[in-house]
Amino acid sequence: EIVLTQSPGTLSLSPGERATLSCRASQSVSSSYLVWYQQKPGQAPRLLIYGASSRATGIPDRFSGSGSGTDFTLTISRLEPEDFAVYYCQQYGSSPGFGGGTKVEIK
Amino acid sequence: QVQLVQSGAEVKKPGSSVKVSCKASGGTFSNYAISWVRQAPGQGLEWMGGIIPIFGTANYAQNFQGRVTITADESTNTAYMQLSSLRSEDTAVYYCARGVQLYQLRGWFDPWGQGTLVTVSS
Numbered sequence: 001e002i003v004l005t006q007s008p009g010t011l012s013l014s015p016g017e018r019a020t021l022s023c024r025a026s027q028s029v030s031s032s033y034l035v036w037y038q039q040k041p042g043q044a045p046r047l048l049i050y051g052a053s054s055r056a057t058g059i060p061d062r063f064s065g066s067g068s069g070t071d072f073t074l075t076i077s078r079l080e081p082e083d084f085a086v087y088y089c090q091q092y093g094s095s096p097g098f099g100g101g102t103k104v105e106i107k
Numbered sequence: 108q109v110q111l112v113q114s115g116a117e118v119k120k121p122g123s124s125v126k127v128s129c130k131a132s133g134g135t136f137s138n139y140a141i142s143w144v145r146q147a148p149g150q151g152l153e154w155m156g157g158i159i160p161i162f163g164t165a166n167y168a169q170n171f172q173g174r175v176t177i178t179a180d181e182s183t184n185t186a187y188m189q190l191s192s193l194r195s196e197d198t199a200v201y202y203c204a205r206g207v208q209l210y211q212l213r214g215w216f217d218p219w220g221q222g223t224l225v226t227v228s229s
Contacts, residue, residue: 037152044218044222045152045204047216050215056217088151090152092213092214093213095154095169096154096213098153101151
């Protein structure tokens with residue numbers, strides 16, 4: 001079973017700042033199989049990035065994904081007020097699994 | 108554009124079962140997997156299992172083997188998740204989500220249902 005560890009647990013930043021979120025896998029994950037979601041309070045998760053680096057439909061270009069092997073990164077270049085949320089990475093090998101999430105909060 | 112609409116909140120006694128529905132509209136139902144993911148209060152996301160309706164056979168996460176049953180009714184474009192032997196730790200929001208890969212359980216999830224809160228309390 002592949003375990004995903006996200007860090008930091010909480011990121012305190014101001015609007016306009018850059019956010020860098022990490023997702024580390026316990027064993028190598030195909031880049032094609034790593035995705036990122038955003039979740040706001042009381043809402044279902046929303047697909048942001050698939051295939052490690054491809055933005056989903058309608059996702060602004062301030063969101064970008066990168067990485068390979070066991071280390072993946074989600075970057076938000078300039079935080080907008082609506083970006084403060086929890087972000088999850090997910091891999092889908094033989095059994096889908098999620099990271100524990102990173103909360104991006106307003107500083 | 109596919110939309111998934113789930114049944115309403117439930118309150119259940121410990122030891123009982125719950126069945127949550129997920130109705131799809133606006134797209135092809137049978138050929139894409141429907142997975143169930145749960146989220147305990149203040150916690151992360153946990154995949155429970157999924158089904159490709161046209162094949163009818165479900166796959167379950169090890170943590171839920173023997174307690175969860177996922178089914179699909181192609182005639183009504185509805186998937187179901189039944190969880191038995193409920194305990195307080197099963198209190199969570201349960202989401203259905205559609206896979207994006209044709210005929211495959213593997214893949215990412217888009218879209219998601221709105222979630223169903225299941226509360227287990229005596």
